[in-house]
Amino acid sequence: MKNKTFYITTTLPYVNAEPHIGFAMEIIRADIIARWKKLLGYDVFFNTGTDEHGLKIYRKAQELNIPVQKYCDEAAQKFKDLTNMLGISPEVNFIRTTDPHHIAAAQEFWKRVDKGGFIYKKNYSVKYCVGCELEKTDSELINGRCPLHPLQDLEIIEEENYFFKFSVFQQKLLDMYEKNPSFVLPDFRFNEIKAFVKRGLEDFSISRLASKMPWGVVVPRDESQVMFVWFDALINYISSTGWPDCVADFERRWVNADGVVQYCGKDNLRQQSAMWQAMLMAAGLPNSKTIVIDGFITGEGGVKMSKSLGNTVNPLKIVTQYGKEALRYYLAREVSSFEDSPFTMEKFKEAYNAGLANGIGNLVSRVMKMAQDNLEAPIKVPVSVGDATSGAIPDDFKAAIERFDIHAASNIIWQHISEADHIIQDRQPFKLIKTDKVAAQGIIRDLCVRLFVIAQMLGPILPDTSGTIKELIKTNKTPATPLFVRK
RNA sequence: CGCGGGGUGGGGUAACGGUAACCCGUCAGGCUCAUAACCUGAAAAUUGCUGGUUCGAUUCCGGCCCCCGCAACCA
Numbered sequence: 001m002k003n004k005t006f007y008i009t010t011t012l013p014y015v016n017a018e019p020h021i022g023f024a025m026e027i028i029r030a031d032i033i034a035r036w037k038k039l040l041g042y043d044v045f046f047n048t049g050t051d052e053h054g055l056k057i058y059r060k061a062q063e064l065n066i067p068v069q070k071y072c073d074e075a076a077q078k079f080k081d082l083t084n085m086l087g088i089s090p091e092v093n094f095i096r097t098t099d100p101h102h103i104a105a106a107q108e109f110w111k112r113v114d115k116g117g118f119i120y121k122k123n124y125s126v127k128y129c130v131g132c133e134l135e136k137t138d139s140e141l142i143n144g145r146c147p148l149h150p151l152q153d154l155e156i157i158e159e160e161n162y163f164f165k166f167s168v169f170q171q172k173l174l175d176m177y178e179k180n181p182s183f184v185l186p187d188f189r190f191n192e193i194k195a196f197v198k199r200g201l202e203d204f205s206i207s208r209l210a211s212k213m214p215w216g217v218v219v220p221r222d223e224s225q226v227m228f229v230w231f232d233a234l235i236n237y238i239s240s241t242g243w244p245d246c247v248a249d250f251e252r253r254w255v256n257a258d259g260v261v262q263y264c265g266k267d268n269l270r271q272q273s274a275m276w277q278a279m280l281m282a283a284g285l286p287n288s289k290t291i292v293i294d295g296f297i298t299g300e301g302g303v304k305m306s307k308s309l310g311n312t313v314n315p316l317k318i319v320t321q322y323g324k325e326a327l328r329y330y331l332a333r334e335v336s337s338f339e340d341s342p343f344t345m346e347k348f349k350e351a352y353n354a355g356l357a358n359g360i361g362n363l364v365s366r367v368m369k370m371a372q373d374n375l376e377a378p379i380k381v382p383v384s385v386g387d388a389t390s391g392a393i394p395d396d397f398k399a400a401i402e403r404f405d406i407h408a409a410s411n412i413i414w415q416h417i418s419e420a421d422h423i424i425q426d427r428q429p430f431k432l433i434k435t436d437k438v439a440a441q442g443i444i445r446d447l448c449v450r451l452f453v454i455a456q457m458l459g460p461i462l463p464d465t466s467g468t469i470k471e472l473i474k475t476n477k478t479p480a481t482p483l484f485v486r487k
Numbered sequence: 488c489g490c491g492g493g494g495u496g497g498g499g500u501a502a503c504g505g506u507a508a509c510c511c512g513u514c515a516g517g518c519u520c521a522u523a524a525c526c527u528g529a530a531a532a533u534u535g536c537u538g539g540u541u542c543g544a545u546u547c548c549g550g551c552c553c554c555c556g557c558a559a560c561c562a
Binding site: 011012013014016051052053054055056057097124166188189191192195196199201202204205206228229230232233234266267268269270271275295296298304334336339340341342346347350351353354355357358361362363364365366367368369370373374407411414421422424425426428429430431433444478481482483484485486 | 489490491492493498499500501509510511512517518519520521522523524525526527555556557558559560561562
């Protein structure tokens, strides 16, 4: 029998800035789901990568006075390194929008959309601030003026661009939403995008003049234009599967997959759940199946993180200080699955001590010490540790993770940890062993089984810790050093 | 009347028609298998304000106040 397949992707971070905690959260969550599905026996295709075209990157490289490609190569390497540092599944697919295959795919995609009659040319006027030397959008302006240079009049630059007929997809999108009642999660985000589409859609420009900004995918049959970075970047979700060359892979990984999940932050709601879906429709390709929207990690007091406020958090620094499992723990358990959540180093340390050092770490030490000293042999554990259907994993945990509520799923694990601590306190096997060895051994074996179940659930979230615990149970050893040293 | 999210003990969150649960912190006690860990108990919330529905609302409805995103090409 052929394995069921599952597709999951993050958005591709734009390489004009250092990796930030928000993206770390997104990719860790996607990884948790990917690992979970793998545990269930799915053939999982897990995609991430880097978005490398566009004006901002072009300018950034110019500022640094290095070739754009070189800048992108270095930046992409940084994000690749990040995936290792965060303990992301090693088999993750890493796509770069500058990969030749992706570029070819983007051009093929364009051709199909064009063939369908959804691309046309028209004048596009850009508001340009000479002071900033940047194009400005209306939302950036205050009273129609650049807030940084309010005395200067904005220049209006007219250029001819290609546009995508987004407007004609309003009803098709609404119909698609209707047919897929959980297309966007959580539901309040789904409502938001529905309301947005109902208000009416405007066509958007999808190219730029190559003479002004050459760093992009060349438009087929018109070398004077390059694709606007959004358009090309979104296509990665299918070019990564092999489309259009390997149709078989595309069909297996995307078209016929049992799940096609796109994880993204709330700032990406429109792009993922409306624009990209319309683009797929225009190219005659099947839609995604689920879009999961994360909240933001904020600074103290719910304030937005920003460099100017100095409240940003570097995920690599945390990994260096506390380890990747600690960061994964925090992002899974302490951060709301769908709403904004604050982050401070103080909170992080508290959570680390409470959940990891005092929680799972301490429990492993106390249970395995008793087991090592009082059991003649390791307990028998389910042979196939990867078999999540064996009944070892509680149903409520399964349900929570299946609805992408990683926070709730994590809480269930820690309930089990607390329960085990209570059992030790109430039944005192360490004392009972002196008077009724058989009974005490029974309790200790039961505790080992409970610990094994906990390790099973921990698998997708803290893969290393899960493996370590299982190994200790199998060899009936207490850890030589604490799993998580108290900080 | 642009759209959406939120206001719950000192901090962070949960619940959701029947007087509030959890984590951190504080205080007192217990245990000794364990990482100054673990367990028990205590102090601490009129659940933003205000009307209404109801036998009963934190939970439903209306009004108001405040905070935060988004408001289209911000990749």
